[in-house]
Amino acid sequence: MDIYAHEPLGFDGILVHVEADIRTGIPAVEIVGLASTSVREARERARIAIRNAGFEFPQDRILVNLSPADLPKEGSAYDLPIALKILTKSGQVEDVPLRILAMGELTLEGNLRPVRGVLPAVRAAVAHNIHTCILPQENFEEANLVSSVRVWPLRNLSEAGRVLMALGKRVVPGRRTSAPITGTLDQIQDFSDFRGDETLMRALMVAAAGGHNMFLAGPPGAGKTMAAHRFPSILPELDMDEALDTASLYSLWGKTQAELIQRPPFRAPHHSASLEGMLGGSKPLRPGEVSLAHHGVLFLDECPEFRRDVLQALREPVEHGYVDIVRAGRIIRFPSDFQLIMAANPCPCGNLGMAGKTCLCSPEEIRRYWKKLGGPLLDRIDMRIAVSPPAPSRLIGSPRTSPGVFREKVLTARSRQRSRLKNACTALDNLRTNARIPPARISDFCAVTGAAERLFLSGMVSYGLSARAGHSILKIARTIADLDDCAEIGESAIEEAMGYRQFGEGDAVWPI
Numbered sequence: 001m002d003i004y005a006h007e008p009l010g011f012d013g014i015l016v017h018v019e020a021d022i023r024t025g026i027p028a029v030e031i032v033g034l035a036s037t038s039v040r041e042a043r044e045r046a047r048i049a050i051r052n053a054g055f056e057f058p059q060d061r062i063l064v065n066l067s068p069a070d071l072p073k074e075g076s077a078y079d080l081p082i083a084l085k086i087l088t089k090s091g092q093v094e095d096v097p098l099r100i101l102a103m104g105e106l107t108l109e110g111n112l113r114p115v116r117g118v119l120p121a122v123r124a125a126v127a128h129n130i131h132t133c134i135l136p137q138e139n140f141e142e143a144n145l146v147s148s149v150r151v152w153p154l155r156n157l158s159e160a161g162r163v164l165m166a167l168g169k170r171v172v173p174g175r176r177t178s179a180p181i182t183g184t185l186d187q188i189q190d191f192s193d194f195r196g197d198e199t200l201m202r203a204l205m206v207a208a209a210g211g212h213n214m215f216l217a218g219p220p221g222a223g224k225t226m227a228a229h230r231f232p233s234i235l236p237e238l239d240m241d242e243a244l245d246t247a248s249l250y251s252l253w254g255k256t257q258a259e260l261i262q263r264p265p266f267r268a269p270h271h272s273a274s275l276e277g278m279l280g281g282s283k284p285l286r287p288g289e290v291s292l293a294h295h296g297v298l299f300l301d302e303c304p305e306f307r308r309d310v311l312q313a314l315r316e317p318v319e320h321g322y323v324d325i326v327r328a329g330r331i332i333r334f335p336s337d338f339q340l341i342m343a344a345n346p347c348p349c350g351n352l353g354m355a356g357k358t359c360l361c362s363p364e365e366i367r368r369y370w371k372k373l374g375g376p377l378l379d380r381i382d383m384r385i386a387v388s389p390p391a392p393s394r395l396i397g398s399p400r401t402s403p404g405v406f407r408e409k410v411l412t413a414r415s416r417q418r419s420r421l422k423n424a425c426t427a428l429d430n431l432r433t434n435a436r437i438p439p440a441r442i443s444d445f446c447a448v449t450g451a452a453e454r455l456f457l458s459g460m461v462s463y464g465l466s467a468r469a470g471h472s473i474l475k476i477a478r479t480i481a482d483l484d485d486c487a488e489i490g491e492s493a494i495e496e497a498m499g500y501r502q503f504g505e506g507d508a509v510w511p512i
């Protein structure tokens with residue numbers, strides 16, 4: 001029997017082959033293969049657990065090897081595979097001709113405790129053609145989310161004999177036909193109670209349709225936070241693979257998964273978030289907020305309050321859709337393909353530009369406030385929108401468009417993009433939204449001609465826009481044309497797209 005453990009390093013992690021050699025000599029157990037203290041402690045836990053589970057611990061010289069040898073190994077999930085290997089090697093349980101993934105922490109009584117990162121471990125096993133897993137009972141549902149695997153739950157080590165005997169006879173455990181999918185969009189707050197500005201609603205729909213990052217600037221009470229929290233309700237639901245990705249990241253983070261969530265994740269970290277909490281890190285290595293928002297939305301409210309290094313470090317995940325963390329000389333990667341929404345007051349006191357209010361901030365204070373956000377991160381945000389508080393009449397009237405209609409339009413525009421991007425180039429299969437079109441392909445997908453071209457060029461000159469701003473405007477215009485069911489980008493789309501680029505160019509950080 002080939003027993004594998006799993007080291008949760010990065011998104012996929014690495015499978016670890018567990019071998020044991022038992023020979024006569026002075027009784028001792030040695031674990032080799034860069035085992036950390038927590039893994040080396042497995043020999044003590046395994047020794048007592050094996051006895052308390054009704055087996056005998058071999059009074060011989062035992063060498064356990066964990067390979068690849070140069071990979072540092074951490075955590076208590078190695079207890080079960082090491083104990084199983086010792087039991088099969090000493091002939092106390094059946095040595096079945098199978099490759100098995102085993103994970104679990106042992107208590108001294110021989111009971112099994114759940115471990116984190118089970119879902120990515122099972123997915124990694126399946127990728128290596130291992131389709132049998134032995135895991136703690138509490139991790140059963142999570143492992144069972146992967147359809148092509150037989151999962152054997154154990155409450156304690158004494159059940160191992162029975163399970164391995166069943167495996168030897170090729171008994172197949174009863175299992176569900178498919179993983180339960182829950183967490184639909186019906187369960188989150190939608191825009192039915194939202195009375196924000198009409199232009200803000202339209203901008204949110206454009207951002208959702210094209211996957212564009214968005215910056216909302218406006219005074220307190222303009223509905224920025226409320227809008228951001230309702231934003232996922234107009235996004236497409238996750239497909240099976242995306243839902244598995246998200247669940248894997250939450251599992252690595254330490255949250256046991258029992259079901260697949262269809263709605264896109266929404267993360268709104270507090271502005272005191274550390275660099276590690278945002279990007280991932282700590283020990284043992286866990287994904288950060290940018291990865292927990294993968295396939296969903298990352299919302300930074302009151303963004304100038306965030307640490308400057310945290311804000312600027314977001315540039316890599318925003319640009320590439322993944323984040324690299326250097327750990328013990330290795331580069332460890334977590335996916336982080338999220339849509340970014342940032343919100344801020346127009347100035348530190350919040351009154352700048354508000355009718356009937358007086359801003360108490362000095363020009364220098366306002367400049368410093370915006371400078372924190374300027375540069376590389378702001379460059380990667382297509383839509384920058386000034387949000388005004390809604391007109392009083394909107395607070396009492398009912399919304400003109402129902403949230404369901406918004407969502408339908410977004411979904412139609414998304415499927416239009418997807419087929420266009422897919423048909424144009426197979427190498428760009430992963431390119432699913434207009435926001436992700438690389439600069440080199442802008443002219444292929446966002447071509448403008450005639451009057452639209454003239455309007456675009458004159459706008460670029462009169463507003464003094466950079467090439468990057470020009471690309472953003474063309475991509476947003478492409479999305480607007482998709483929403484309006486137009487094959488060509490027209491003048492109105494260009495005009496509307498330029499309206500979503502209201503600040504953040506050069507020194508002119510705020511238009512007022």
Ligand SMILES: [Zn+2]
Nearest residue numbers: 347349359361
């Ligand atoms: Zn102010």
